[in-house]
Amino acid sequence: xxxxxxxxxxxxxxxxxxxxxxxxxxxxxxxxxxxxxxxxxxxxxxxxxxxxxxxxxxxxxxxxxxxxxxxxxxxxxxxxxxxxxxxxxxxxxxxxxxxxxxxxxxxxxxxxxxxxxxxxxxxxxxxxxxxxxxxxxxxxxxxxxxxxxxxxxxxxxxxxxxxxxxxxxxxxxxxxxxxxxxxxxxxxxxxxxxxxxxxxxxxxxxxxxxxxxxxxxxxxxxxxxxxxxxxxxxxxxxxxxxxxxxxxxxxxxxxxxxxxxxxxxxxxxxxxxxxxxxxxxxxxxxxxxxxxxxxxxxxxxxxxxxxxxxxxxxxxxxxxxxxxxxxxxxxxxxxxxxxxxxxxxxxxxxxxxxxxxxxxxxxxxxxxxxxxxxxxxxxxxxxxxxxxxxxxxxxxxxxxxxxxxxxxxxxxxxxxxxxxxxxxxxxxxxxxxxxxxxxxxxxxxxxxxxxxxxxxxxxxxxxxxxxxxxxxxxxxxxxxxxxxxxxxxxxxxxxxxxxxxxxxxxxxxxxxxxxxxxxxxxxxxxxxxxxxxxxxxxxxxxxxxxxxxxxx
Numbered sequence: 001x002x003x004x005x006x007x008x009x010x011x012x013x014x015x016x017x018x019x020x021x022x023x024x025x026x027x028x029x030x031x032x033x034x035x036x037x038x039x040x041x042x043x044x045x046x047x048x049x050x051x052x053x054x055x056x057x058x059x060x061x062x063x064x065x066x067x068x069x070x071x072x073x074x075x076x077x078x079x080x081x082x083x084x085x086x087x088x089x090x091x092x093x094x095x096x097x098x099x100x101x102x103x104x105x106x107x108x109x110x111x112x113x114x115x116x117x118x119x120x121x122x123x124x125x126x127x128x129x130x131x132x133x134x135x136x137x138x139x140x141x142x143x144x145x146x147x148x149x150x151x152x153x154x155x156x157x158x159x160x161x162x163x164x165x166x167x168x169x170x171x172x173x174x175x176x177x178x179x180x181x182x183x184x185x186x187x188x189x190x191x192x193x194x195x196x197x198x199x200x201x202x203x204x205x206x207x208x209x210x211x212x213x214x215x216x217x218x219x220x221x222x223x224x225x226x227x228x229x230x231x232x233x234x235x236x237x238x239x240x241x242x243x244x245x246x247x248x249x250x251x252x253x254x255x256x257x258x259x260x261x262x263x264x265x266x267x268x269x270x271x272x273x274x275x276x277x278x279x280x281x282x283x284x285x286x287x288x289x290x291x292x293x294x295x296x297x298x299x300x301x302x303x304x305x306x307x308x309x310x311x312x313x314x315x316x317x318x319x320x321x322x323x324x325x326x327x328x329x330x331x332x333x334x335x336x337x338x339x340x341x342x343x344x345x346x347x348x349x350x351x352x353x354x355x356x357x358x359x360x361x362x363x364x365x366x367x368x369x370x371x372x373x374x375x376x377x378x379x380x381x382x383x384x385x386x387x388x389x390x391x392x393x394x395x396x397x398x399x400x401x402x403x404x405x406x407x408x409x410x411x412x413x414x415x416x417x418x419x420x421x422x423x424x425x426x427x428x429x430x431x432x433x434x435x436x437x438x439x440x441x442x443x444x445x446x447x448x449x450x451x452x453x454x455x456x457x458x459x460x461x462x463x464x465x466x467x468x469x470x471x472x473x474x475x476x477x478x479x480x481x482x483x484x485x486x487x488x489x490x491x492x493x494x495x496x497x498x499x500x501x502x503x504x505x506x507x508x509x510x511x512x513x514x515x516x517x518x519x520x521x522x523x524x525x526x527x528x529x530x531x532x533x534x535x536x537x538x539x540x541x542x543x544x545x546x547x548x549x550x551x552x
């Protein structure tokens with residue numbers, strides 16, 4: 001009896017456990033939950049994870065539902081958390097691993113909302129102050145460069161400026177009254193100094209020349225890469241000085257500078273004022289640097305505090321939003337004291353769900369228990385397969401192509417063996433299979449540690465399919481041994497091949513072992529090839545593949 005029982009269990013192929021092949025029996029149940037404890041009850045049912053609620057408010061829009069304001073608050077909190085995450089990434093801080101949240105120790109929903117609102121205001125204020133200080137520091141740095149380089153333009157070109165100042169302006173005739181207009185024009189000679197990006201300099205100079213009809217003089221010098229006050233990026237710039245004559249030329253020069261985003265700065269003609277102004281600017285730059293450093297330290301401290309709780313807050317907000325979205329699927333009775341919902345759940349989970357409802361009622365302040373009662377319905381139940389960490393990834397592969405209808409055979413059971421085997425037929429190689437097994441074995445070995453970490457999209461996908469990869473590696477090792485391949489190199493593990501190339505005149509073995517004993521004495525044993533031959537080259541001898549005494 002013991003042997004027959006063991007044999008029957010061996011040949012069972014899973015049919016004794018029909019739940020592997022069929023979806024779980026489902027029932028439709030109605031829940032009547034007191035309004036005061038509805039949120040805690042839904043949270044407890046969500047931890048069970050075996051209920052699929054029906055939307056009883058399908059005729060209402062998202063804004064007409066009972067808990068629409070709470071969902072809107074969750075969206076606003078999620079927006080703040082995305083802002084915090086962007087700031088943390090810009091700062092280059094690394095977030096800790098996936099949090100193991102104990103929700104009984106977490107902040108209340110209202111407390112978390114107030115904390116996030118306060119942190120956002122403080123961080124926005126700090127960012128605004130830092131940006132303003134950095135912009136001011138960059139402007140003062142450019143002004144310092146203008147004071148340093150533009151003064152040299154006056155020293156080296158004073159004679160050219162005096163000769164050009166006697167030229168008529170563009171709004172006066174060039175040949176009429178030129179001698180009489182010279183003193184007035186000399187009084188209106190002016191200049192503009194500033195900085196401009198290097199890649200815009202040529203077009204800037206060309207447009208100035210055309211707009212003023214040549215009545216201008218431009219000098220510029222490169223100052224390398226400096227921070228732009230507007231964008232905050234490091235760009236290559238030139239310090240320039242444009243000398244012109246006439247009010248109309250001044251207006252044109254200013255408009256062209258604005259069009260090219262050239263930064264204009266005040267520049268005194270007096271050398272003494274230039275030196276005093278340069279000293280003041282350098283002193284302010286030093287003060288702003290120390291102030292900026294203090295602001296950056298404060299911002300870094302705030303972000304360090306945020307990053308330690310960020311993942312936990314994100315998980316809490318997602319959880320709260322899921323709870324309120326589920327509550328919006330429930331209908332409210334006429335007294336507004338009871339929420340009524342309908343949900344599908346596996347028949348085997350009814351007792352577990354009832355225990356969860358009783359536990360949630362005992363923890364609530366009202367001590368009112370939710371009522372669970374089955375309903376009869378002609379609707380087709382949803383499909384639910386009970387999986388574990390080994391079968392879950394295979395079930396996900398099947399669900400990606402389509403989910404079986406309720407009561408149909410589950411193809412994932414066959415996929416447990418067929419999918420890795422068909423992969424191994426294509427990938428059969430001993431060396432590559434060993435690498436797959438080592439990688440998947442490492443993921444399985446460090447399973448508990450890796451589940452607590454945020455692995456990202458790519459590594460997370462590989463970790464989710466770790467058992468699929470392990471099975472593919474084991475099957476590939478088996479087929480690799482059959483193929484006699486190690487890292488795409490042929491090996492000879494079980495002796496030479498017994499396939500021959502029969503061309504009706506001689507039987508040529510593809511490798512050169514001695515003549516086998518089982519061949520008859522009248523069989524000619526000749527070698528008419530110069531080296532080992534691949535079986536696919538049998539056509540070279542106008543023959544067919546032949547196993548000993550059998551033509552294939």
